[in-house]
Amino acid sequence: xxxxxxxxxxxxxxxxxxxxxxxxxxxxxxHLPLIMNLVDEELSEPYSIFTYRYFVYLWPQLSFLAxxxxxxxxxxxxxxxxxxxxFRGYIAMLVVxxxxxxxxxxxxxxxxxxxxxMESGCEEVTLEAEVTNKGALALYGRLGFIRxxxxxxxxxxxVDAFRLKxxxxxPELHAPLGSSDTYTSHxxxxxxxxx
Amino acid sequence: MAALDRTDExxxxxxxxxxxxxxxxxxWADASPLLHAACQDLQExxxxxxxxxxxxxxxxxxxxxxxxxxSGMASTYYSLDEAIENGAAPVPISTDKTTDVRCIxxxxxxxxxxxxxxxxxxxxxxxxxxxxxLLQPERTxxxxxxxxxxxxxxxxxxxxxxVVSDSRTHEEEDLFIMAYGLPLSRDGNERxxxxxxxxEETICRQLRACKASSSKRRVSEDIEPLQNxxxxxxxYCKALLCRLRFRKHFYxxxxxxxxxxxxxxxxxxxxIASCISEIDHIRKSADFLRANAPExxxxxxxxxxxxxxxxxxxxxxxxxLSAPTPPRSxxxxxxxxxxxYFVKLLHDLDIICSYSLNxxxxxxxxxxxxxxxxxxxxxxxxxxxxxxxxxxxLFGRYPMFSMISRAAGLPEVAxxxxxxxNEFMVQLEQMVINLLKIIxxxxxxQRRKLGKMLQDWRVTFVQLELAFKKEFGNTSNNxxxxxxxxxxxxxxxxxxxxxxxxxxxxxxxxxELYSVHDYCMVYWYIYIVLINLAxxxxxxxxxxxxxxxxxxxxxxxxxxxxxxxYQISAPVKFLQSQIYLAEGxxxxxxxxxxxxxxxxPQSPFSTEHEIFIQQFELLLKACLPDGISxxxxxxxxxxxxxxxLVMCDYFKEAQKIAKELKSSFPNDPDMIAELKRIExxxxxxxxxxxxxxxxxxxxxxxxxxxxxxxxxxxxxxxVKRS
Numbered sequence: 001x002x003x004x005x006x007x008x009x010x011x012x013x014x015x016x017x018x019x020x021x022x023x024x025x026x027x028x029x030x031h032l033p034l035i036m037n038l039v040d041e042e043l044s045e046p047y048s049i050f051t052y053r054y055f056v057y058l059w060p061q062l063s064f065l066a067x068x069x070x071x072x073x074x075x076x077x078x079x080x081x082x083x084x085x086x087f088r089g090y091i092a093m094l095v096v097x098x099x100x101x102x103x104x105x106x107x108x109x110x111x112x113x114x115x116x117x118m119e120s121g122c123e124e125v126t127l128e129a130e131v132t133n134k135g136a137l138a139l140y141g142r143l144g145f146i147r148x149x150x151x152x153x154x155x156x157x158x159v160d161a162f163r164l165k166x167x168x169x170x171p172e173l174h175a176p177l178g179s180s181d182t183y184t185s186h187x188x189x190x191x192x193x194x195x
Numbered sequence: 196m197a198a199l200d201r202t203d204e205x206x207x208x209x210x211x212x213x214x215x216x217x218x219x220x221x222x223w224a225d226a227s228p229l230l231h232a233a234c235q236d237l238q239e240x241x242x243x244x245x246x247x248x249x250x251x252x253x254x255x256x257x258x259x260x261x262x263x264x265x266s267g268m269a270s271t272y273y274s275l276d277e278a279i280e281n282g283a284a285p286v287p288i289s290t291d292k293t294t295d296v297r298c299i300x301x302x303x304x305x306x307x308x309x310x311x312x313x314x315x316x317x318x319x320x321x322x323x324x325x326x327x328x329l330l331q332p333e334r335t336x337x338x339x340x341x342x343x344x345x346x347x348x349x350x351x352x353x354x355x356x357x358v359v360s361d362s363r364t365h366e367e368e369d370l371f372i373m374a375y376g377l378p379l380s381r382d383g384n385e386r387x388x389x390x391x392x393x394x395e396e397t398i399c400r401q402l403r404a405c406k407a408s409s410s411k412r413r414v415s416e417d418i419e420p421l422q423n424x425x426x427x428x429x430x431y432c433k434a435l436l437c438r439l440r441f442r443k444h445f446y447x448x449x450x451x452x453x454x455x456x457x458x459x460x461x462x463x464x465x466x467i468a469s470c471i472s473e474i475d476h477i478r479k480s481a482d483f484l485r486a487n488a489p490e491x492x493x494x495x496x497x498x499x500x501x502x503x504x505x506x507x508x509x510x511x512x513x514x515x516l517s518a519p520t521p522p523r524s525x526x527x528x529x530x531x532x533x534x535x536y537f538v539k540l541l542h543d544l545d546i547i548c549s550y551s552l553n554x555x556x557x558x559x560x561x562x563x564x565x566x567x568x569x570x571x572x573x574x575x576x577x578x579x580x581x582x583x584x585x586x587x588x589l590f591g592r593y594p595m596f597s598m599i600s601r602a603a604g605l606p607e608v609a610x611x612x613x614x615x616x617n618e619f620m621v622q623l624e625q626m627v628i629n630l631l632k633i634i635x636x637x638x639x640x641q642r643r644k645l646g647k648m649l650q651d652w653r654v655t656f657v658q659l660e661l662a663f664k665k666e667f668g669n670t671s672n673n674x675x676x677x678x679x680x681x682x683x684x685x686x687x688x689x690x691x692x693x694x695x696x697x698x699x700x701x702x703x704x705x706x707e708l709y710s711v712h713d714y715c716m717v718y719w720y721i722y723i724v725l726i727n728l729a730x731x732x733x734x735x736x737x738x739x740x741x742x743x744x745x746x747x748x749x750x751x752x753x754x755x756x757x758x759x760x761y762q763i764s765a766p767v768k769f770l771q772s773q774i775y776l777a778e779g780x781x782x783x784x785x786x787x788x789x790x791x792x793x794x795x796p797q798s799p800f801s802t803e804h805e806i807f808i809q810q811f812e813l814l815l816k817a818c819l820p821d822g823i824s825x826x827x828x829x830x831x832x833x834x835x836x837x838x839x840l841v842m843c844d845y846f847k848e849a850q851k852i853a854k855e856l857k858s859s860f861p862n863d864p865d866m867i868a869e870l871k872r873i874e875x876x877x878x879x880x881x882x883x884x885x886x887x888x889x890x891x892x893x894x895x896x897x898x899x900x901x902x903x904x905x906x907x908x909x910x911x912x913x914v915k916r917s
Contacts, residue, residue: 048253048257141710147708149643150638
């Protein structure tokens with residue numbers, strides 16, 4: 001799956017105030033054509049209507065749309081479920097149309113989804129993004145995602161993908177500093193260097 | 196239709212065409228009434244589906260007649276027969292012989308471009324087999340030139356396909372080997388080359404005849420010219436000859452490389468040289484072909500030397516042969532790029548063929564690592580892998596256990612010891628074979644597999660250690676040979692495990708997996724892994740020099756020997772220079788962060804701790820090394836600052852060692868080059884460090900960034916005032 005938020009400077013930007021953007025959770029069948037149009041236009045992969053319905057019917061609470069003066073300008077579609085003994089969220093599609101990019105709409109959309117995932121008990125969130133999509137990679141980097149794998153020729157257009165992963169903190173991992181299991185190899189190579 | 200449980204309502208409509216017979220518990224039934232009834236209750240967007248309808252099933256659903264998804268959608272023709280009936284691939288291409296030859300050369304050129312595109316990871320059906328002439332082998336039999344060329348192309352595809360599918364290098368490049376429904380070579384090798392040779396011979400004579408007639412000499416034999424225009428005869432003969440000869444040598448090259456135990460490598464090198472020289476001739480023929488292309492044609496086709504559109508290609512016909520997935524967009528390489536691809540492939544194969552097949556595991560591993568630096572493509576990597584491991588032996592010649600015991604520095608008597616039948620030793624052999632195979636794969640796949648492999652190596656180490664303790668208890672100084680074998684192999688396994696860990700970490704740079712904000716922890720971990728690697732390597736080398744000492748005691752001066760164990764060998768010193776460099780970078784990056792000169796992004800969802808766990812999950816799971824955690828990282832970097840950093844001289848030490856070491860590797864130009872790179876990165880980082888220190892308090896106009904342009908994984912700091 002993919003994300004389309006590449007920042008394209010040649011596109012004429014629309015003047016608007018951030019407060020004019022309205023974010024809504026997926027509200028039903030009337031939202032479906034809006035999501036499909038955005039994704040069809042902006043993303044390279046073809047998705048059938050089954051794919052869209054699979055996501056929005058099973059996890060309506062994880063899909064959001066962004067509107068400006070009644071026009072849908074961005075959307076995020078996600079799922080979550082058990083994956084190899086972890087409860088994992090997955091960001092399937094993230095789109096903001098070109099004239100509205102670079103203003104934090106994608107960040108807001110995806111942040112809303114991730115929050116719901118976190119509250120629903122997800123341990124981690126994953127997604128794929130084209131290796132050439134600098135805008136998306138920077139966005140997810142700021143949110144704490146790491147690039148865990150590179151997937152060779154992942155997309156139909158032959159481009160590689162990164163698998164990005166965000167791990168939520170687990171309380172037991174945040175023990176106070178200075179616990180007993182310290183590593184003592186700081187005198188490391190001395191034994192070798194002395195020779 | 197659906198197979199329902201046996202009911203009384205089994206209807207007859209389907210039974211008339213029972214393609215899949217009913218089973219014991221099921222029978223075919225018409226589900227239309229059920230679906231029809233269900234339709235009444237369905238709201239818009241509802242879907243009838245089984246319990247197993249998951250994301251994969253949803254993603255696999257195709258929307259018929261959507262060109263983005265429906266690869267079976269007819270575009271120009273419905274079938275190959277229809278295309279042929281419509282004259283899409285005439286034989287001969289033209290009744291005018293000159294036109295016929297010209298068109299055949301275009302077909303040859305476009306096929307080469309298609310072949311390169313296939314090798315680069317697109318489906319065979321939509322590249323090479325978009326050529327309609329290849330699809331019905333009998334159709335071209337009346338046309339010797341076209342027929343022989345099509346034959347050798349099919350045979351070549353088959354040979355390449357079998358190498359790639361025999362090796363496991365293709366796992367992530369599985370599109371490459373999909374060839375169902377395509378006619379690959381059915382004729383024997385001899386027939387394919389015999390026909391090609393006969394055609395080549397004829398054109399050779401035609402070329403000789405035309406040269407003779409142009410120099411007004413009498414022609415001894417009466418030879419029909421290649422085509423009608425005497426002025427163009429020489430040019431067309433030459434253009435065809437280099438193309439045919441390239442195919443011939445390329446095919447022979449593949450056959451020679453296939454011979455077991457690397458027996459055909461020398462011969463293969465001769466064919467490589469011939470291929471390269473024929474490519475040169477092919478390139479040079481472009482001027483002639485371009486000059487004689489028909490004026491009417493649009494000269495913007497890039498896949499042929501002439502610039503003309505080739506006849507007889509249709510990629511859409513075959514797209515329905517690809518898997519039930521949406522069609523992939525394929526851009527066929529331009530002709531120049533295809534030639535470049537083949538030159539690179541030939542050079543890469545030449546590197547493989549010139550390897551000495553040295554019976555040493557360490558040498559083989561280093562050879563592959565070095566080979567991978569030039570980013571070879573799938574086909575050459577597959578060849579290398581097949582050469583390395585044949586019948587479970589190195590190069591098909593040397594049993595793995597004897598290679599392992601040699602690598603572990605054991606005397607020759609160990610190589611045939613019964614201990615190799617021990618289940619963990621057998622397991623170890625298999626892991627070494629896997630390792631050899633995995634390091635031949637593309638970097639993305641390789642890193643994933645290396646990461647998973649770490650756990651196996653660690654577990655096997657523990658198992659071997661337990662077996663060792665069980666057999667010998669706590670006795671030490673045992674002169675028993677199996678005691679020695681265990682002892683040596685254990686150290687070697689640990690060293691090898693850290694070597695894998697090191698590769699795993701550095702391949703991450705090549706794949707661009709690390710963000711600059713993670714560099715600090717990555718270099719810190721590399722430093723930890725390198726220390727352990729150096730320790731194990733040192734120990735292993737000291738042990739084996741001990742073993743060698745006993746053997747050659749008489750010859751050597753015992754005083755000299757005494758020093759051997761305490762001296763640091765050049766390979767370990769080389770690791771030391773890298774240890775200093777990694778530690779220096781980790782500490783510099785930590786100081787930059789601690790003093791607020793580089794501010795990492797603050798994620799609303801996670802902390803550096805989670806990033807650490809994710810980056811090193813596989814290493815931490817395999818306890819490489821024991822007792823490492825985020826806390827140890829934090830403790831060793833939390834206090835780094837520039838005032839103390841300058842005193843530590845990490846970079847100066849790295850530079851010094853690298854400089855001194857050059858004399859230890861006089862016959863190893865690659866090592867010298869690597870040492871120079873390390874020296875350079877260390878020197879530049881030392882300068883950057885001093886500049887940052889002199890600046891004093893953080894200055895917002897000063898930008899500090901890191902680049903990998905001087906070394907593939909050791910970054911260089913750049914300080915700039917904006």
